[in-house]
Amino acid sequence: MERSPIPEESPGAIGAVILAAGSGRRIGTPKLRLESAGKSYLEIILELLGQAEVAPVAVVVAAEEKAWACHLLAGKSGRPDRRPKPAPALRQETTLLVNPHPEQGMLSSVQLGIAALRACTGLFIVPVDHPFVALSTYLLLKQACGQNPGAIIKPVYNGRPGHPVVVPIALSEAILAAEPGASLRDLLRGAGTELIRVEAGDAGILKNINEPGDRLIITDT
Secondary structure, rough: OEEOOOOOOOOOEEEEEEOOOOOOOOOOOOOEEEEOOOEEEEHHHHHHHHHHHHHHHHHHHHHHHHHHHHHHOOOOOOOOOOOOOOOOOOOOOOOEEEEEEEHHOHHHHHHHHHHHHOOOOEEEEEEOOOOOOOOOHHHHHHHHHHHHHOOOOEEEEEEEEEOOEEEHHHHHHHHHHOOOOOOOHHHOOOOOOOEEEEEOOOOOHHOOOOHHHHHOOOOOO
């Protein structure tokens, strides 16, 4: 596993793991490169986390996307036809992790992120194909985690659960011990940990990009 230096976490910090190692096979391109309003999905999520003061952040990518992600985190757009732009909110306390076996499933990326950020109280688990979550939702979930540090926090919209979920670090051992092909959803259901559902009033928690008809704009390669 290749990774950049791990930033020091503050005790009690609420961090985040962005799951961006998927190949995007169904949609035809890695999802972290998809764009909305001129920004990649990864950039959008990083900026939202920065605005919500969620830190540290671990971004988990596949090996073939490492160079592109490094370019983004260095303050550039990831596209050669754009001028570099400063992105301090993207770089500060952000760690890039490479998942050498993303084909093993989402949990393998979750495990890499949790292992890197185990000093946090809780961690947002953020799939990169959910870039349309509102800033207010991140703030609500962060507040709920701060008030209930031992609980799993899930946002809901009209009773329907969505993403991101906040996982207490107390579950890290169970998650790290699981087989990579296991389901995080099943692990959380069987954890015997308090689950708090937060009505976010945000349809963005349900909006993910899986099929070609779902996508907006794809960045140049």
